[in-house]
Amino acid sequence: MALLLAAAVLLLMTIVLLFAIQWWKEKREHRRIVSLFPGPEASLLLGNLDKMTPTEKSLSFNESLLLRFPKLFRLWAGPLFGVIIATHHDVIKRVLLNSTPKSEEFYRLLRPWLGDGLLISKGKKWLRNRRLLTPGFHFEILRSYIDIYNEATNILLTKWKYLAKNEKAVDVFDSSCYLALDVVLRCACSYESNCQTQSESAYVRSIVSLNEIPVARVLFPPYRSDFIFYFTPMGWRARKAVRTAHQHSEAIIRNRKMQLISQNLENQRGKRSDFLDILLLAKDDEGRGLTDTEIRDEVDTFIFEGHDTTSSGLAFTLINLARFPDFQQKCYEEIKSVLSNRKNVTWDDLGKFTYLSMFIKESLRLYPPVPFIYRTVEEPFEVDGFSFSKGCEIVLAITLAHRNPHIWENPDKFDPLRFSAEAAKNRDPFAYLPFSGGARNCIGQNFALHEMKTALALTLSRFELLPDSSCELKRAPYLILKTENGGRVYLRDRGSRDS
Template sequence: MSTHPPGPPLRHLPGLLRKLAVDRLGMMRDAAALSDAVRVRMGPKKLYVFNRPDYAKHVLADNAANYHKGIGLVESRAVLGDGLLTSEGDLWRTQRRTVQPAFRPARVAAQAHAVAHEAARLSELLRQRATAAPHTPVDVLADVTSLTLGVLGRTLMETPLNAHAGIAHAFEAIQDQAMFDMVTQSLVPAWLPLPTRRRFTRARRDLTRTVTALVADRAARITPGSAPDDAFARMILAARAHPDPARGHRLLQEELVTLLLAGHETTASTLGWTLLLLARHPRIRATVREEARAVLAGGRLPDADDLHKLTYTTQVVQEAMRLYPPVWILPRVAQAPDTVGGFTVPAGADVLISPYTLHRHPDLWDDPERFDPRRFDAAQSTHRPRYAYIPFGAGPRFCVGSALGMMEAVFVTALLTRDLELTVDPRHRASPEPMMSLRMGGGLPMTIRPVT
């Protein structure tokens, strides 16, 4: 006989709800500490929080058709539209089929040179800054974000994005508004001139202007009869073939906004956390440097074959994503009644799967707060449940760009560690900001010294 998951003791409920507004990660950790299945009432909503690999597998893969995008992403649809992150059903399947060929393994491998050259450009930029001002900290996170935009432009858009650095700031304002709408359950009128709303309005206007210019530029370079294989061009061609030109154009713009957001922010976050963790663990950093020097001897740039040789560097990135998964929460809404692990989930219930807490489950990870890349040795990970580690999500909506993102993170980590000594002030406290991705709040001020 199925039952509802237990709720938190009444004395804990006010604290959990307060944390929804001011400490979402804390709320998820508190819920996970109570039980692997918890039901929390939030006004008219009931949140079902599940924190076991088999529960995640059921919701995200086995019965994925019953679970549509949920709290947070629903509010994001109001600001992002119907892009790949927020769309559902036939529209989502059509969009996924449109861009999927741009992420074929052979095509991703062919982009290795573009990723490597962007990484080398960043390494040289940081080296020049270190030479010009040897003891002046540099916000490496800002430069890493610029790099991920550059990689996105070269690999998936055939469009330079160097002149559009303001995209990152626009997305910050847009996500702030989406999170505000989630916490307030969209009950605050849009006409109120609140600071978040004003910033959002400006950001959406600027982003619309940027997207319009990018579409016009790329569309003008698609010649009749050509068959470009980058994701952006495929989206443009799909919009041209849409039976309703106005809707096709609107969907194109919304899909591009999603590509710009998802294509740079998750990898920038992963790189930021990886570089910070390496700076705080010099022995692990030394091992990465030793591997990078051996694999990329003579100062050469990596190619696609090197990705499989940079095994320890890959483990470092995987462990950084365990502690700070770029997709920190996977919200869903049950379309029909279901049973998860023996617990009843009614239709319309908000279901939350959090990689952030799953990756810290003490039954799955020894000393889960410790940074230990060797967890991802084949010998150690063989018996770990498949769904214990889901930094890119899981099931049909598994991140389509995961392979490209991993290659980018590994190449950048290897090159920067091989060529530079990046140190961080021990007093600096980077704070994880749980937005649509797990951003790094406070920046990443680092002192840079070239390594000879």
């Protein structure tokens, strides 16, 4: 017995040793490949981890590297793991058009929450589901959402009127978050959450946690191991947040299924459907629909992408309107000329907000809601003499590309006229990517832009936005771009001022 036990222990130790040797070889080869790329100095133990935190200081450091490394550079996350940071459209375009798959190293950290939805899935499954979901963003369906944009925004403006009267600053990130969540739940799921008027939502708290946790895991290498992570307090918080998010989406799906049955919508496919209807009724070429798990994954993905990215873009745009009063005045004059004395925005109005659209685009350039996109090379390729081998991790740094002085003149200057028809006509389309690019661009980008235009037009028609000088704007690049200390503006009621 003792001899058998000793043999078993020896066998186990041999297996562990062989795995360790193989792991070391792979990491050593990875380090050799990444070392071929240029980059800043790094410490032997920590690498550049101190320059990879989700803070304004780290972003500013990375932006300072653009003068030395105009198209790409490498950073080390510890002694063995390195990533290539792509900061120029020449590289970014090649990666996106090369159908390079999303990084499993990073996006697997989102899988417990988002499953295998459009954001994470790849290959045939992604292609099938993208085709099934595309009808949910057809022109006629988007057109039907304009009333919801108006109604949800008016709820927010009613709350803001009280704050303006009492000369209190508003946190536009908090307000935008609830507005965007209200809109996406109503539009996508026909679900009245009342999240703008009721107490803070446990679901929103869970989304905030699930947004921050993957970045924390990337920046602390031991947390990349599921075995270690889920025995930590943060891992416990992550599990709880995932449960809350899933329970919320599953309840919405159950309710919608019951409505479909009671309304007999299976036989009324020609009628207006929302995003969830399309998920529940979709059939591929072989007559197969989506499973319950696939439906939940897509609902979670769309609610996340449809509210968190939009709320970030909207909040930063509101802050920038307050920071640049001359531009704000031009937006207001355009809105006033389009709306006249009307209190709501119509579908036809959206195409008339030319200057407002340029302002939004410039805000999204300097403050893109998704600051980084992660890819892993499957098929080797070359760009400008740099060889990308299989297994290379590439970060498409949208926030750096949008401030790259080799692409943009005076890149830190806020100038909406960059997006006039004349200025933009010769620009490479991959130089500006607030919604990514290529085949995997954001399926809901028009939905987001329509919502933002409506909310901003109604806001500026009723309030003048003033900056909060005590609140310095410091970016915090998590999954979605946030700020380190919130974002506040003051409101001046235009009706009160005019009277």
